[in-house]
Amino acid sequence: MLPSFSYLGEHAGFRGTIKNSPSDFVVTELEAPELLLGDCRAELLRSSPRPGEPKRRRTEPSGPGRAGGGCAACPGTSEREAEPGLQSGLGRAPVLESLLGEPASELLGKFACDVKDAWGLENSADAGAREFSLGPRLDKKIRADLHSAVRQKFPFLLTLTKDNEMIVKGNPDYRELCQLVTEKETSDFFKFLDAKLENSTFSFEPDGNKEHRKTVHHFINRKFGKLLETKSFTTTDVNDQPNTSITVRFRGKSGSRKRCAGGFQEKQDVYTAFTLQKENLETLEAIGLLAAELDVLPSDFSYTGIKDKKAITLQPMVVKKVTPERLKELGNKMEKKGMKIHNIRPAYQHLRLGQLKGNHFDIIVRDLQHHSHDSSADLKERIAEAVESVKTKGFVNYYGPQRFGQGQIVQTDQIGLALLKEKMVKAVKLFFTPEDTDDPVNNAKRYFLQTEDAKGTLVMLPEFKVREKMLLRALNRYGVNDEGCTKGWLNIPHSLRIFYVHAYCSKIWNEAASYRLKTYGSKVVEGDLVFLEENDENISLNDKVHVVTASEESANKYSIYQVVLPMVGHSIKYPSNKVGQWYHERLSKDELELCKFRVSPLQLNIPGCYRLILKNVQNLSYFLESSEKEIKIEDNHLNDLEVSLHISFDLDPSCYATVCLREIMKCDF
Template sequence: MSTLHNLEDAEPAPPAKRLKSETSSDLSPANPNGHVEKFVRSEESAGITEFLCPGALGFQGLLKQRYTDFLVNEIDKDGNVLKLKSLSFEKKKNDARPPAETKVQSDTPVADSTGVARSSNGLAKAAEAASESRTEETQELEAEGAGARDDVAPALEAKPFEPEDADRALLVSWLGSEITCSLVKLYNDILAIEREIKPNYKIVTPETKLVSQNPIDDKDARSLLHRAIRRIFSGKIQSTTTDDYNIELWATRISGPKSERDWSRREQRQPMESWDALGGDYLHFNLYKENKDTMECLGLLGRFLKLPPASFSFAGTKDRRAVTVQRVSVHRLKAEKLAAINPKLKGLKVGDFEYKPYSLDLGDLKGNEFKITLRDCIFPEGADINQTVEQAVSELREKGFINYYGMQRFGTFAVSNHEIGISMLRGDWKKAIHQIMAYDERSLETAPPEERKRAQACKMWFGDPTNWRMASEVSRRMPRKFLAETAILKWFSRYNESENYLTALQKIPRNLRMIYVHAYQSYVWNTVASERLKRFGATIMPGDLVVMSSEEVAASQPVLELDEEIPGAEPDEDKFVRARPVTEEEVASGQYTIYDVVIPSPGWDVIYPENGLRDLYVEVMGRDGLNPFSMIRNHKDISMAGHYRRLLYKPEKVEWEIKRYEGFLDQLVETDLMYVQRQRERGKGKLLTRDEGLVQEAVANPTGSRIAVIIEMRLGTSQYATMALRELTKGGILTHLPQNQPGTAADATAEPAEPVEPAEPAAET
């Protein structure tokens, strides 16, 4: 394959810095100008200090020198790794009209105005009607083939749907075990009739109506329940709240075939194909992006399609400085229209279209597959390269890594996100605003262009922060990608509002505003996890916490509270998980291992370990003027419920490869877009053009003087690949540091190693 388009990476090779550095930053009201003298974020400042296998041999490598060195493919809830395979949409050539031999008799009962059929045996009658409507010829043909089908029938039987343990526990806690079982049976009945008669047949909707026994008084809790039911049962079960605050549930009305007369009319007027016939109201597609934020890409798609970015739904955000593939859904948009804009898109593509009856929700993923290239690797003197990497990978497979929150969780600006979170939790709104607007001297001179503009705008605002005219002028200078700063400045641009710091904070988009308090939770979690391993090592101890089973949860009858789920937050952990301490007997029996241990992040809806770590929370948070047992606030946004996170994590798979190369800009791995181009070069479609963001072909140079280690692994949601690499290399990761001299090519093209704004709290979710 010929070279198509060179990546815009800096030349010559940029310098690097260690992730593990010295010093940190501080901003206090005593320093009102917002200038921070020195800013180098360190792992220690984020509570990251330990290794699971500290005595193993490590090596050094450069991470994210090019954004194509970090490939991320989302794994859906069924365990499928999403790959970009096609950019076009090929309509299925199926005759939507049902064959005569399978039509449903015209006297089949239909649902009443409420969407509920009058017959309690609706499902059975629908199947019986379809069976009776078959012609004699069809029955004879089936009889002839019956013997052949007997051998395969058992293999084709659909497995009954069973909700995941966490989902079942969630439903039981709200609705009780009896209603939950009836709900699962109803869903399986719906699936059975759809398999038998197909989705587009007008059949009897099941009459079954279920009503919860206990009222749920809290409106927000009811909203969470309605969303969970839609997600778990793929939109096939409807729910509503009665006047008594109980939850009523029934089957979504099932549409179906028309009479012969209706089909004749349809053929004559040739109407638009219905969404049901396509497969559902929601178009699902793979979003492939290079060196872009998820929201930036959706905003661009929205501008082309004249849709607001909120029209799109996705399971989780992805890294900016990377090449990523993730699933996105949009309501009632034709695939042909979306595919048509592909030639106009540079650095992102859409493809692999499919219609579904439901949208994607945040958290609808199992994890991510990473393919990471570590460049310019250096090994200990005299060490065998292959043996060193093999041993490190084997230990990562067998023992896993400490499940720390990664450094990108804490942001890349002058003040750490978790420090802003402390100010918010203490109710010091002015200090929180000043911390968000803070800048460091280095950014004024050496940062990438937009970060430099941000620093200059912040410096200008701090010159007269109470002047609304100044705020208005600075607002025009602030790059729009910095959403928090822009929101603050727009509020302060209002006359006589310069001292209303709380409202200014509330003008920041909620999902972004919550990043700061979540970052503080992450800092406490990291600190406690490090101390836990220092005290007890990688051995389970009495008093450690483990996740309760669904039966234990149901038996404990947990009470749902308002903020157990934080709308707009990234899908960290299961928000409805319950935990309990293990006993000495359970530890002695080997029933649980260290891989079952969870550590709580602080909040009002968690319990704390009972082996000395409880006092550690008091000590760590006490230094920040906070109390782990008093986490409820008057402001809902910062009233943290808390959650649990596993102490250690084992990747599902880890594979490795050593590759030699010569040029520091050599492309070493194939992206999904390169794969699509290869397929097209083989005659499977029109070749893509140079201006569509293509990179050059991956190269192999066995005699090259440089060494790269390529790691491929699968991680769950909210597991950080950088923390797995940290364990693999024993802290030898160097991160790309852009070389930005004004007027050079690097100034216009280089990107920072991590996201440049705190809008992606979990860049590896």
């Protein structure tokens, strides 16, 4: 898996096999929203009882690795978590802090206060000129969530996008309306305006002054007349006195909204949340099967991370344009394809990659043995010392084999490298390189490489191979040339296009981590990059990556657990020691020394980030089980018994259980 790569501990380890069957490797997302996850894991484990399984405890996130999931700091990016926000009937918006991160959120809050203070000054010339940048946001969905989250929390602010950079400034319309009505009414009005719920109305407080009402009508029509319509309604209060107030609603649009007696007919997107339990399937393959069955696009599904194929995995998902009733109609139909669907219910928005808090693993390691060079010690002692070592020291935070396509002839990083070099035809042919098996999918791939007949290949491919079909449709239309292959890649969702490039960046990171540990060991040296746990909330995540000085090395100021290495990209800094030089030589080897890490034809932008070299495992527990149930393992050596290791632990996002097991066992899989 990671040949010649470094180990952290000095324990001897042991041998064993994993993933003998999917039930030997159960993955459950940690701290997913309860509405999505429910009690599926408990149901699963009840259906496959494991005698003596230790109870699992959950702890709050800790350590610098939590700041940005697997990356300690990401320039221009943040953990993309969406949670219910507004509780007022105006809909739900993502929590701003989880989208921006706490430091940036605090800076935005300070800016908002400054804007309000400037408005309070009589002759503040620069009040309207103040701007605050949220940095580049390339993903349109992320930008939309941020626009909504900022305006819902600070309705007096205006958000703009300039060349993918999000800018925040004071909203002069808000300030003007504040001079006509109360600030609470103004705030509620702009929240209503931003929520854009088609079947909703907003009413100002009763106003007996006709001229004043006329001024408010004129203001709304002048500023928002294309979107809103206003009308004054008169009612009587408990004392039979007339009260007149202005009510606002959204205008109808031909073809999209229909007038009816109750107002407007809603045409909003429908979102349905569910928990996907899959077995021996890749996440994207499972989505392809579901999309084909439901007659929607794979891009209509959202999830927080990719899960192992050779495992039983449980993860929350949200699908757009499918009602809960329709999803329930699938019933047991998908079970034959290795999937079960639990906890179906309405949702309000998509999930985001990186939203998860981590994963819990329940793993069985079978066929336990000594390493060939270590036959003298008691195997039970070897297991105990290995577990204790990883509990204490952690493990090297390598990307695992599923990042690259374990066992495939062409791994995903090779495709990513071709895309970075803008060799579109080569990337397509790598994508369609078949495995050494005789099945419909690989036969179709062989046919395509031999004939370049995209139309014929489309007929041969099964329906669930959605990515392949998307690419082939463009190739059929535009040809298997540079233009056609570029159009083909653009036909695949952005998250999948960039997946291949990220795989290449991950491969380089793995090699860099191995080189760093072999060159300097566990000592923090001059030129290393460290992640600082600063309490100053005004410091951005990127500014928390610090270059170690000679005096700091001499004073042993930093721990190896604070050292990060960059994931290559255009907005990161490299270590200023031998490791930095290694990066430049390694990229030069792949002819990327001049790479801008932007693939404009494919709308790919790779800013880079920083990833901690070492990570710790949480809630690690284990027990041993013999096939001879009457034998007590505690009273016997394991050497002559058929024994399995049952091990459970929690890992942070972007950490790999197979990598943690590799460290425990000192064994490549």
